Amino acid sequence: MKSPAAACLLAALLLALPVGAATRDEDPTEALVRHIAKDLRCAVCQNQSVYESNSDLAKDMLRVIRDKVREGQSEGVIRDYFHQRYGDYIYLEPTTGGMNRLLWLGPFVGLLAGGWALLAAMRKWRAKPTATPGNDPPPAAPDAAMQERIRQELEQMRL
Amino acid sequence: MNGAWKIILLGVVMAILGLFALGLENDPRNIPSPLVNRPASDFTAPALNGGQPVTLSALRGKWVLVNFWGSWCVSCVAEHPYLMELAQKTKSRPDFVMIGVDFRDTPAAARNFLARHGNPGYPHAMDPEQKIAIDWGVYGAPESYLVDPGGTIRMKHTGPLFPGWFEARALPLMEGGKTP
Numbered sequence: 001m002k003s004p005a006a007a008c009l010l011a012a013l014l015l016a017l018p019v020g021a022a023t024r025d026e027d028p029t030e031a032l033v034r035h036i037a038k039d040l041r042c043a044v045c046q047n048q049s050v051y052e053s054n055s056d057l058a059k060d061m062l063r064v065i066r067d068k069v070r071e072g073q074s075e076g077v078i079r080d081y082f083h084q085r086y087g088d089y090i091y092l093e094p095t096t097g098g099m100n101r102l103l104w105l106g107p108f109v110g111l112l113a114g115g116w117a118l119l120a121a122m123r124k125w126r127a128k129p130t131a132t133p134g135n136d137p138p139p140a141a142p143d144a145a146m147q148e149r150i151r152q153e154l155e156q157m158r159l
Numbered sequence: 160m161n162g163a164w165k166i167i168l169l170g171v172v173m174a175i176l177g178l179f180a181l182g183l184e185n186d187p188r189n190i191p192s193p194l195v196n197r198p199a200s201d202f203t204a205p206a207l208n209g210g211q212p213v214t215l216s217a218l219r220g221k222w223v224l225v226n227f228w229g230s231w232c233v234s235c236v237a238e239h240p241y242l243m244e245l246a247q248k249t250k251s252r253p254d255f256v257m258i259g260v261d262f263r264d265t266p267a268a269a270r271n272f273l274a275r276h277g278n279p280g281y282p283h284a285m286d287p288e289q290k291i292a293i294d295w296g297v298y299g300a301p302e303s304y305l306v307d308p309g310g311t312i313r314m315k316h317t318g319p320l321f322p323g324w325f326e327a328r329a330l331p332l333m334e335g336g337k338t339p
Contacts, residue, residue: 044299057289060289060293063288064293087190
C-alpha cells in the first residue's frame, strides 16, 4: 500500500523537475543574431538598435543578419559588412580606432593639461608673497601736498 | 610671456569659432557614404516589367545612375518629374544609362505609381526585401548613386535629385575624371 503511493509521489516530483527547461533556451543562432543586432543602429531611427526597432529597414537588416549567421559568418565579418556600407554611424557604441581615438583620449588629455596648468598657476600664486616680502621698497613718505589732501579727506569724514 | 599667452588664447578661440562656422554648413542628416570610390556591389534582380532581369554589371562601360525608390515614398513623387526629364534628355547619350531599384514594394504598387506619375522608360529592379538596398547602404528613398564605367561608385545623392543635378553634379565627374 505504502510503496505505490510513494512511487506516485516520486514520479510526480520527478515530472516536476526542470529537466526539459533547456529546450526553452534560445537557439544559439538567434542569440548571436540578437547580440549583433543590439549594437547596430537602425539607420532610420537615430537611437534604436536594429534589434529593438520596428521599422521596415531594421526588420530587413535583422533578416540579413540572420541569413549571414546561418551561413556561418562570424560576428566580426557581419559587423564589417554593415560598417563598410553605412560607416561608423551604424555602431551604437562608437569604435575606438583611427581618428575616433582622438575623441576618446582628447578629454583626458585636456583634463591633464588643465590640471597641470592649474598646478603651475597655484605654485606661482603661492610663491609670490613668500618670496618677495623683504624686497618691497618701503613706502615713500607722503609729500606736503599729499599730506594736505589726507588731512582734508579726514576732516570731511569727521563731519 | 603674457603676450604669447594672449596670442595662444586668441588662436584657440578663433579655431573653435572656425569649427562652429564649419558646423553651420553641415547637415547632420547627410551622412557621407563610405561606399563612394568603392566598387559597386553587383546585383541581378527581376525586372518590374517582367522582362530580362536587371543586372548592374551588364552595364559596364557606361555611367549608370542607380535610383533607389519605392511607390510608398513621398519624396519620390517630388523627384519623379526630374527623373522623367533626365531620362528623356539623356536618351541619346551613349555613355549614360539610368536604372531604378524599387525596394520594399510590390510590382502592382510600382506599376500603379508609374501609371500615375509617368513612366521614364528605364528598367527597374525589384527588391522586395531590400537586400540590394542594404547592400548599397541605403537609408531611405530616394537615394541615387552614380556608378562609373569601371563599376565604381563615384557619388551618392541622398534625397530627391534636383532639377539641373545632372549638369551640376554628374557631368563634371563624367567629363573630368574618366575611369579612375
